[in-house]
Structures are given as structure tokens and as C-alpha cells.
Amino acid sequence: MRKNGILLLAAVLVSASAAAETTGPVVVTATRTPITADDALASVSVLTRKDFDDRNPADLSDLLSTLPGVQMDNSGGPGKQTALSVRGTKRVLVLVDGVRLESATTGTPAVQHIPLSRVQRIEVVRGPRSTLYGADAVGGVIQIFTRDSGSYVTAGAGSNSTRSLDAGVSRRGDRGGVSVNASTYATDGFDAQTTGNPDADGYRNDSVNMQGDYRVTDRVKVSANALRTSGHSEFDGLQTQEDSTEQVLGGHLDWQATQRWHTRLSVGQSLDDSDNREGGGGRFVTRRNSASWQNDVYWNADNVTTLGVDTYRDRVTSTTAYTETSRRNTGVFLQHQWYGERTDLLVGGRWDDNEAYGENTTGQVSGGYRLTDDLRAYASWATAFKAPTFNELYYPGYGNPDLKPQESENIEAGLKGGGAVTWTASVFRNRVDDFIVIGSDGVSRNIDQADIRGVELQAATVVRGFHLQGNLTLLDPPEAQDGDRLYRRARRTATASVGHAIGPVHVTAQAQYVGDRRDLDFSTYPARAVTLDHYTTLSLSARWAFLPDWSLTARVDNLTDADYQSVYGYNTAGRTVFASVSWQPSR
Secondary structure (H helix, E strand, O other): OHHHHHHHHHHHHHOOOOOOOOOOOEEOOOOOOOEEOOOOOOEEEEEEHHHHHHHOOOOHHHHHOOOOOEEEEEOOOOOOOEEEEEOOEOOEEEEEOOEEOOOOOOOOOOHHHOOHHHEEEEEEEEOOOHHHHOOOOOOEEEEEEEOOOOOEEEEEEEOOOEEEEEEEEEEEOOOEEEEEEEEEEEEEEEOOEOOOOOOOEEEEEEEEEEEEEEEOOOOEEEEEEEEEEEEEEEOOOOOOEEEEEEEEEEEEEEEEOOOOEEEEEEEEEEEEEEEOOOOOOOEEEEEEEEEEEEEEEEEEOOEEEEEEEEEEEEEEEEOOOOOOOEEEEEEEEEEEEEEOOOEEEEEEEEEEEEOOOEEEEEEEEEEEEEEEOOEEEEEEEEEEEEOOOHHHHHOOOOOOOOOOOEEEEEEEEEEEEOOOEEEEEEEEEEEEEEEEEEOOOOOEEEEEEEEEEEEEEEEEEEEOOEEEEEEEEEEEOEOOOOOOEOOOOOOEEEEEEEEEEEOOEEEEEEEEEEOOEEEEEOOOOOOEEEEEOOEEEEEEEEEEEEEOOEEEEEEEEOOOOOOOOOOOOEOOOOOEEEEEEEEOOOO
16 A cells, blocks of 8 residues: 555656646735745745635645645544644644634644635645744745635535535625625534444534625725634544534735835634533633734845734633633734745744733744756745643643743755646754743643654646646655654555546546654553554546536545555545536626
8 A cells, every 4th residue: 555655646746738828816915925936945835715616625624734845634524623733743734814723722723623614725834933823833835825716606416425515705806805704514524533432423413604805095995804614523432512603704904005005903702712611521612813914125126124023812711710810912923035046045033922822932944056047056044932822721630831932943945846747845954942841740841852854756747738746755754762653653654546538527636645643541540552554535526618607526535445544543435426516606
């Protein structure tokens, strides 16, 4: 299985023929200013609605797991706890329309409750970005832009009594527009755990998002966005169900003050509400209010300076009594970008002050050099830090109020190639000091350091109308205290896909390989280390535009019915099918 997965990827990486030369998409997450992915001095991935329609992934987690450096761990199916890691670290900042999304108690974003139907675009920047975003941007930043894609209706059904309905309406005028999108999803699921009650553990999700913008004058624009998802998940164990709500609200004022100076004022609020009191659990609610003022000064076509300030306050309401229930963070950042004929340079720094754990200063220096018209080299050095969570600081019997933030130093070098084959190759090393672990007494504490190293390769080309893509990640993630691997991090992951259009039908086949990983068996005390086997999954999807404005999509996931686990003791889905029909009038 391992050899087959690697060979399939290699075939995609080395296949090359005549293909149209393209320019990279524009991203804003890498520098907080518009820049093409090709010009970014970092490893960047961009996914759009077209990618979603062509690949037809099962959900957001399924889509993200196919990207280089990204690993997802799911505990029992749709809506169940899902952990995200990038480049071997779980400290990844997730933004929704520019607003931070995470639980202040656990420190993780509940991406399992964000339906892919609510997403218009995703930008993934691998590598630290604390100089722009502050805490938690250690492994990278994932920004999700919510949907705004005209009027449409989609209905679908599939295995495990899965059913979905998704609809949206959009209107635009001379000065602005508004869109409203809503969806409902339900599945009977499958047995989440390998032991316990042998019953199906279902999931239901209802979501809505809205966007609006209005150009007050030629220089002033206001915009607002809102996303709310509500999930109900069933699972085995003492706590048999969980109700979860994720909400993001944002407002923005953009002012082109002069020809060279653009300023943006943003306010936002995120809500993470997890209620698992059924069977003895608890309720944990995080509210985060935030504001940001960013100024971009374009000195000329080759130089731009970005200066700004961010502030946010976390408030925790819980059935568990924390000694502290709120904290405020304020950060000031400065960045300058210079783009020459062949040489590029980025320099940035940031100062953060958090009332819970003090001050942190981070910096970044990145440079690029265009060797030829189609070949560019880049290198970067950056520092970042991870904020201790409320659980790590204040949870009764577990928290340690004397914890220091994890601090990291990252170096990276890469090559980006264009032409018939677009490709990138990067190597990185991320050294983390004051690594936060749980001691033998069950209390959080800082220890020395962890050293994470890796290589990422990705390529795409078109051969006689066949769209070929592939990526390979090689990771060396040692455990800080004993030299062994970090838990639930595979040393090797790879994805390869082939897409082809035959008239009105577009077909995509995809293979994904995940290497063996260490995990813990918590059914014993103390927990014992176990090894999860490597696995390869295959999927097949098709989209048929059978009438103007109408399309039919179908997919088969885990085509070979592979039996595997991404978290020890939790099942994953076998072979499943899903089909949907969509109506979307041409604009």
C-alpha cells in the first residue's frame, strides 16, 4: 500500500507536456495585502468554488487534508471532534472573513461544524505568521472566505441516510450588493467508536451566512459579514450528545485616503459554544470581541509598508469554575515589502501584550530571487508563539497559571517553478521552546523544546486535457521529551489527482496516502502508546452539466472500502456514495 501510494504520486509529479502558462491567484492572507501566490515568499495554496465543484469533497476537513503539510484527525465521522495540524504543529490560526475562530478553552477551531457549502474560497499559508497575526500562527494560517456566489439551489442524498439542502440568493446594484445563503445537513452516521455501544452516531447541521457591501463614495466602502452554524452530534461514551454553535460577525470600513494610502478599520466577534452536559459533561462558551486598524502605504509600484494594531478580548462562560474568565491581547505590527526586477524582500515585526501571560515580540525576514522567468527561489526566517489556552492556565486540577507561551523559530527555503509544469519545493525547520505538555501529575507545564523538520513538494500540469496534481510531505516530528514522534503526525503524506472533462462531464479521481502514526490508548491507565497503520484511500467524483443552469454531481469515497483509523479507538467511514443536483442561473 505504501509503495503504491508513493508511486502514484511520483507519476503525477514527473508527468509534463504542453500546458498553458498561468499566473498565480491573488491572496491576501500571506501579507495582509493583495499579492499573487507566485510572488508570495511562502508556501501558499488557494482553493476556490471551482475546485470544490471539480473535486466534490465530502466536507471541509476532507478538502484540507489533501493539501501539502496539512493533517486532519477525526474522532468518529461527520461533526465529531476534528484536530487540525500544519507542518507537524496543531497551533494553526484559522480566520473566517478575517475574524479569528477558535475556542479559548481548548485552543482549537471547530472546523468540523463549518459546512463546505458555506465556503467561497480558502487560502492556506504554511509557516509562521505571528508578525502579522500574533499568537497561534505557528504552523500557518488558514483563512476561510464565506460564500457569495449568486442565486442557487442544491439538494443531495447518499449513504448512511445522508441528506442535504443548500440555497442562496444574491442581488447587486451599482454601488453594492447583498447575499444570503443557508443549508441544512443530516446523516445517521456510523458507529463512532470501536468499543462501546454498537450503534450509528448521527450528526445534524444547520447554517446561514450573509454578506453585504456598499460603496458610499468612490473612496469609501463599508461591508459586513455573518456566519452561524449549529450542530448536533451523537457519540458513544458517558456523554452521548453535543450541541455546538459557531458564529462569526464582522464589519469593515475601507477608505482610500490618498492615492498611496489605504486604511481599513475592522470589528468582529466570534462565538464558540459547546454544550455536552448530557451524561455528565459541561458547557463551555467563548466570546471574542476584536478590532483592527490597518494602514497600507504604497510608496511606489515596488514598495509597500503596512502598519496596524489589533486588539481582542476573550470571555469564557462555563459550568466549570475557572479562576480567570477573561483576558485582553493588544498587538502592533509593522511590515515592509520591496519587489525588485529579480530580488524581493519582506521585513516585519510585531509586539503583543497579553494580560494573562505578558509580552511577546516576533519578527520575520524573507527574501526571493528570480533565477529565470519561470524559476524563483526564496528563503525566510521567522519567530512565532503559541498562547496558553484557558484550560492550560486555569482548568481546575490541570491548569498552571505560571505557564509561558511556546516560542518558535522557523527557517525555510524553497523553489517555485512555472511554465508547462507549475511546482514548488520547500524545506523547513521549526524549533519550539518552552513546549507545553501535560506532566505525569496531570498538570500543564513547560519543557525544553521540540524540533520539527520537513520537506514539501507539489506540482500541477495539463497533459492532453488531463489536469494532474500531486503533493508529497515528508515530516520529522520528534516528541520533545523522549525523542519519539509527536502523536498523530504521519512522517509521510501524499495526494494525487487526475481530472478530465468530456463534453459536459467532468471526472476527477484522487488517491491519498497517510503514513503510520503514533497515538495513545486511553482505555488503559496509564495510557499506552500504540501505532496506527498507514493507509491509502481512493475517491471518484463526476459533475454533469446536463442542461443550462443545471448540473448533477456524484462521488464515491473510500472506493476500496479501506479499514483505517486517524484517531485510535475511533472508526472511519467505509465506502460511501453521495449525489446532488444543482440549479444556478448564469449571471
